[in-house]
Amino acid sequence: MEPRLNFYKEAPELMNAQMELKKAVDDCGLEKELLHLVNLRTSQINGCSYCVDMHSREARDDGESEQRVFLVSAWKESPLYSPRERAALAWTEQVTLISQGGVPDALYEEALQHFSKSELTKLTIALGMMNIFNRLCIAFHAVHPIRSGKGA
Template sequence: MQPRLDFFAEAPQLMKYVVSLNRAVEESGLDKGLLHLIKLRASQINGCSYCVEMHSREARDDGETEQRLYLVVAWKESPLFTERERMAFKWVETVTRIADAGVPDELYQEGLKHFSKEELVKLTVAVSMINTWNRLCVTFHAIHPVPTAKAA
């Protein structure tokens, strides 16, 4: 796969606003570890290899365990996530696939058991932000350089 275009170069002013919103999400007060997990899960759903690699690496650099990172894709079957994280995964999956069934009232009520109303807004904007990055990266074939193997 070859990159199609550099979206930062083609629309620099608009991308400044995207980066600004991204920064606001990062500084919103949501737990950094939780943000890593939701970014990773949305990126898995959207098939964005660029973002899966980046958010896995960033989460690991910030202390997340390899085992939990491996199991994000199978979070429903894993005992390694808290109830709050599990609710965040449900929210990520529903908001990312919003065209399927919207956000059911039951999920909203369940969300309020784990997040304040303000946190649900922040969580939804965070999900929307990673979905924006995923759509840009998948559409325009953003790729990370392939790492070279270390000499034995």
């Protein structure tokens, strides 16, 4: 698959704003490990190979175990995730697939057992940001590092 365009070059003012949002999310106080998991799960759901590769590598570089990275797609059946991480992954799936029934009250109440309202707002903004990146990379065929010969 060949790249269609370089979205950073075509809309630098908006991409700069998106990168500022990414920095704000990275610095918002949510655990780095948690953000890696939800970024990876969002990208898996959306089918963004570029972002799955990037976020799995970033998680590993920051000390996440291979086993936890590999099992994110099957988190419901894995005992490797904390209750807070499980709540975040459930929220991630529902928010990413929001057109398939919204976000049920029960899921919201469960999320509030593990996140403050401020944290849940920050998590939801992080998910929205990741969904934007996924849509850009998928729509414009972002070059996957392995396929371009730049990674292994």
